[in-house]
Amino acid sequence: MQLENEDAANFLAGPEGVLDGYLESVVAREIEYRLVVELGFYIPNSKVGNYCELVLSDVQDIEYCFEMGNIAAQIPFVKCIWTSDSQFYLSLDPWLASEPFISEQDAAYFTAKHAKLTVSRRSVPNGATFR
Numbered sequence: 001m002q003l004e005n006e007d008a009a010n011f012l013a014g015p016e017g018v019l020d021g022y023l024e025s026v027v028a029r030e031i032e033y034r035l036v037v038e039l040g041f042y043i044p045n046s047k048v049g050n051y052c053e054l055v056l057s058d059v060q061d062i063e064y065c066f067e068m069g070n071i072a073a074q075i076p077f078v079k080c081i082w083t084s085d086s087q088f089y090l091s092l093d094p095w096l097a098s099e100p101f102i103s104e105q106d107a108a109y110f111t112a113k114h115a116k117l118t119v120s121r122r123s124v125p126n127g128a129t130f131r
Contacts (some may be wrong), residue, residue, distance in 0.1 A: 006082035010118035013080040049119040056112035088115035
C-alpha cells in the first residue's frame with residue numbers, strides 16, 4: 001500500500017500507524033540540493049503490514065536527537081498531521097499527541113513538503129531486538 005501527503009499523515013496517526021511500533025532506521029541525504037529523510041518503522045501489531053517506509057522530500061525542519069539508549073525503543077506517542085499550509089509534520093515525542101497542530105513543545109519532529117508512505121509485510125531481521 002502506498003499513501004502520500006495528507007493520506008500518509010492520517011494513516012500514521014491512526015490505529016494501524018506507528019504508535020507502539022519501533023523506529024528501525026533514519027537516513028538523511030541530499031538529492032538535487034534538497035534534503036530527503038527516510039524513516040523505517042517496524043509495527044508488530046498492525047493488520048495492514050508490519051513495516052512502514054516513510055520518505056520525506058524537501059524537508060523543511062528536523063529536530064531529532066539520536067541516543068544509543070533509545071535504539072529500538074517503542075514509540076509511546078505520535079503526532080502526525082497535514083498542516084493548513086500543506087506540509088507534512090511528524091513528531092515522535094509530542095507535547096500532547098491529541099493536539100491537531102504543531103506545538104513548540106513537540107520534540108523529535110520532521111516537517112516536509114512531501115511525504116510518501118509505503119506499508120508492507122516483512123519478516124523480522126535476524127538478531128533484531130525490540131524493547
